[in-house]
Amino acid sequence: MISTDVCIIGAGPAGASTSLMLSKLGISHYIVDKANFPRDKTCGDGLILYVFKVLKLIDPKLLKAFINHPKFIHTWKGELHVSDTIGIKIHKKENALHAPIFYGKRIDFDQFLVDQLPSSFATIDLGNPALSFTPQNNGIIVKLKNGKEVHSKVIIGADGLQSIVSKKLAGNSIDKTRTSIFISAYFKNLKHLPKDNEAEIRILYKGIPLFFYIFPLPNGEANVSLGGQSTAIQQHKISLKTEIEHIIKTHPKIAHKFTKAKRLSNWRGWGIPCNFGHLKVSGDRFMLVGDSAGLANAFYKEGVGTGMMSGIIAANKIKECLKTDSFKEKDLYDYESRLETELGKLLKYSRGALKLVTYKNSFKRGVFIFKKLIERKVDAIIDSRTY
Ligand SMILES: Cc1cc2nc3c(=O)[nH]c(=O)nc-3n(C[C@H](O)[C@H](O)[C@H](O)COP(=O)(O)OP(=O)(O)OC[C@H]3O[C@@H](n4cnc5c(N)ncnc54)[C@H](O)[C@@H]3O)c2cc1C
Numbered sequence: 001m002i003s004t005d006v007c008i009i010g011a012g013p014a015g016a017s018t019s020l021m022l023s024k025l026g027i028s029h030y031i032v033d034k035a036n037f038p039r040d041k042t043c044g045d046g047l048i049l050y051v052f053k054v055l056k057l058i059d060p061k062l063l064k065a066f067i068n069h070p071k072f073i074h075t076w077k078g079e080l081h082v083s084d085t086i087g088i089k090i091h092k093k094e095n096a097l098h099a100p101i102f103y104g105k106r107i108d109f110d111q112f113l114v115d116q117l118p119s120s121f122a123t124i125d126l127g128n129p130a131l132s133f134t135p136q137n138n139g140i141i142v143k144l145k146n147g148k149e150v151h152s153k154v155i156i157g158a159d160g161l162q163s164i165v166s167k168k169l170a171g172n173s174i175d176k177t178r179t180s181i182f183i184s185a186y187f188k189n190l191k192h193l194p195k196d197n198e199a200e201i202r203i204l205y206k207g208i209p210l211f212f213y214i215f216p217l218p219n220g221e222a223n224v225s226l227g228g229q230s231t232a233i234q235q236h237k238i239s240l241k242t243e244i245e246h247i248i249k250t251h252p253k254i255a256h257k258f259t260k261a262k263r264l265s266n267w268r269g270w271g272i273p274c275n276f277g278h279l280k281v282s283g284d285r286f287m288l289v290g291d292s293a294g295l296a297n298a299f300y301k302e303g304v305g306t307g308m309m310s311g312i313i314a315a316n317k318i319k320e321c322l323k324t325d326s327f328k329e330k331d332l333y334d335y336e337s338r339l340e341t342e343l344g345k346l347l348k349y350s351r352g353a354l355k356l357v358t359y360k361n362s363f364k365r366g367v368f369i370f371k372k373l374i375e376r377k378v379d380a381i382i383d384s385r386t387y
Contacts, residue, residue: 001141001149001150001151002030002123002148002149002150002151003150003151003152004028004029004030004123004150004151004152005027005028005029005152005153005154005318005322006022006027006028006029006030006152006153006154006155006156006318007029007030007031007032007140007142007150007152007154007155007156008022008029008030008031008032008155008156008158009032009130009142009155009156009157009158009159009163009164009165010032010033010157010158010159010160010163010290010292011031011032011033011037011110011113011114011117011124011126011158012033012041012110012158012160012290012291012307013051013109013110013113013290013304013307013308013311014158014289014290014291014292014295014307014308014310014311015031015033015156015158015159015289015290015311016031016110016113016114016116016117016311017054017058017113017289017307017308017309017311017312018156018158018289018311018312018314018315019031019117019122019124019311020058020062020113020116020117020311021057021058021311021312021315021316022121022122022315022318023117023119023121023122024058024059024315025315025316025318025319026121027121027315027318027319027322028121028122029121029122029123029152030122030123030125030150030152031117031122031123031124031125032125032126032128032129032130032142032144032150033125033126033127033128034127034128034129034130034145034159035126035127036126036127037110037111037114037126038107038108038110038111039107039110040105040106040107041106041107041110041270042182042183042184042268042269042270043106043184043223043304044182044184044213044215044223044225044301045103045104045105045106045109045215045217045223046101046102046103046199046213046215046223046302047072047101047102047103047104047109047304047305048100048101048102048302048305048382048386049100049302049305049306049381049382049385049386050305050306050308050309050385050386051102051304051305051308052066052098052102052305052386052387053305053309053385053386053387054305054308054309054311054312057312058116058312062116063098066102066112067098067102069104069112070218071104071105071108071112071218072102072103072104072108072109072218073102073103073104073197073216073217073218074098074099074101074102074103074197075099075101075103075196075197075198075199075216076091076092076093076094076096076099076100076101076196077089077090077091077092077101077194077196077197077198077199078090078101078198078199078200078201079194079198079199079200079201080201080202080203080300081200081201081202081203081253082203082363082364082367083203083364084252084253086364086367086368086371088367088371088374088375088378089375090199090375090378090379090382091375092379092382096383096387097387100382100386101199103197103199103215103216103217103218103223104217104218105186105217105223109304114126125144125148128144128145128146128148129144129145130142130143130144130145130159130164130165131143131144131145131164132168133155133165133168133169135284135285136151138153139151139152139153139285140152140153140154140155140285140286142155153285153322153325153327154285154286154287154318154321154327154332155169155285155286155287156286156287156288156289156311156314157169157170157286157287157288157289157292157293158288158289158290158292158307158311159292160290160291160292161174161179161270161271161272161273161291161292162174163288163291163292165286165288165292166279166288166292166293169283169284169285169286170279170280170281170282170283170286170288171280172279172280174271174273175273175275175278175279175294176230176231176234177230177231178273178274178275178278178294178298179229179230179271179272179273179274179275180227180228180229180230180271180272180274180296180298180301181227181228181229181230181233181240181269181270181271181272182211182225182226182227182240182269182270182271182272182301183225183226183227183240183241183244183267183268183269184213184223184224184225184226184267184268185223185224185225185263185264185265185266185267185268186217186221186222186223186224186263186264186265187221187222187223187224187258187261187262187263187264188219188220188221188222188261188262188264189220189260189261189262190214190222190257190258190261191256191257191259191260191261192256192257193214193216193222193257197216199213199214199215200213200214200215201213201300202253202254203357204247204251205360206236206238206243207236207238208228208229208232208233208236208238208358209228209357209358209360210226210227210228210238210240210243211226211227211228211300211301212224212225212226212244212247212254213225213226214257221264224244224248225244226240226243226244226247227240227269227272227301229354230271240267240269241267244267248261272291272296272301272303273291273294273295273296273303274294274296274297274298274347274350274351275294276293276294276295276339276343276344276347277294277340277344277347278294279293279294281293281294281335281336281339282329282332282333282335282336283329283332284327284328284329285327285328286332287314287317287318287332287335289307289310289311289314290303290306290307290308290310290311291303291307293310293339295307295310295339295343295347297346297347297350298347298350298351298353298354299349299350299351299353299354299357300350305385306343306346306347309342309343310339310343313335313338313339313342314335317332317334317335317338346381346385
C-alpha cells in the first residue's frame, strides 16, 4: 500500500495545476491518469484568461516558458460574429504584458504541464486508471487498474466530464441540460483567414444557436469546431458533422476559406459541462476540480483556465486542512464558496449570455445598441482574469 497526503485522479490541466501547486506548497501527493502521455483531448485549443494567471501563480518562469514555447502561438485580437454584419471585437493594445489569447494543440499544452510535474513531493503514475474508492477512518484507499492501492487523506477528482470521483464519491451524474456538445477537427491550407492569428467565432442559427470556431495553430494548421447546448441539439435532431460540413461548403463568409483546405483528422466530439452550482463539488475526503466540477464557461466554452484555477484553490484548501489533519465534509465545505468567489460571476454571466443568444433578433439588436459597452466589459474581464 502506498501512503500519501493527497491522491489526484486525472493529470489534465486541472489535475496537473493542483499537483504543481501542491508541490509548491511542499505537500506530498500521488497523481494518476488513465492515459499515457502525450495524450490528446478533444478541444478548440484556445487558451485564455486564467491559464496565464495560474501559470504565473505557480511560477512566473513557467509563464515565460509557455509564452516562448514554439508550439504555442498568440493573438491580440478576436471577433465574435453575432451575424454577418455585427460583431464584438477583442482588440487588446500590444502594450499589455502578453497577448490575451494563445492557441496550441492540447496534446502539446497538456504535455507541457505534465513535463513540469516531477518534484520531490509528487509521485506520477500515468497509464493507470483509478477504479474504486474505499473510505477508511483515517483516509481513503484508491484502487488502480494495475492492482496498486493508494491510501491518502483526501482525493482530488480531476478526471473530467465522465469523472468517476464525481459519480462514486459525490453521487453526481452528467446533466445534459447544462452541458454543451462540440465536434472539432484539424485542417490545413485554409485561405483568407483574418490577419494576425485573429480568433474567429460565429454564432450561426439553425433553429437554435450554434457556435462555430476557427482557431489558427502553428504550422499553418487550424482547429475548426461547431457545437451548442446538448439537449437543444438532440431535440432539433441536428447532426453536428453534417451541419459543419454544410457550413464549410456553403456559408458565404466561410466557404471561400475552405476551397483548398484539407482535413487532417476525423471529426471528434465531446461534452463541455457548465453545471457548477448544480452539483456537489466537495464532501468527506474529496474535492472536484475542472470539468468534473462543471467549471467550463457556458458561453465561450473555456474550461482549461477555470479548471486550472480550481486546482490552485483546492491545493490551498488542502494546506489549511492539513494543519488540523481533518478532511471531513464540514472542513471542505467552503471550497465551493471559494470557487464561487473567484469564478462564480464569470460563469453566471456566461450562462446568462447563452440564454440571451437563443433570442436571435433581440440578441442581435442588443449587441448592435450596446456593442461599445460590451466590448469595454469584455476588455475589463480579460484584464482582471488574465494578468
Ligand atoms: C470540442 C471542444 C472544444 C473546447 N474548446 C476549448 C477551448 O478552446 N478552450 C478551453 O479553455 N476549453 C475548451 N474546451 C473545454 C476543455 O477541453 C475542458 O474544459 C478541459 O479539458 C477540462 O480540463 P480537466 O483537466 O478538468 O479535464 P480533462 O482535460 O478532460 O482531463 C481529465 C483527465 O482525467 C483522466 N481520467 C479520466 N478518468 C480517469 C480515471 N478513472 N483514472 C485516472 N485518470 C482518469 C483523463 O485521461 C484525462 O487526462 C473544449 C471542449 C470541447 C469538447
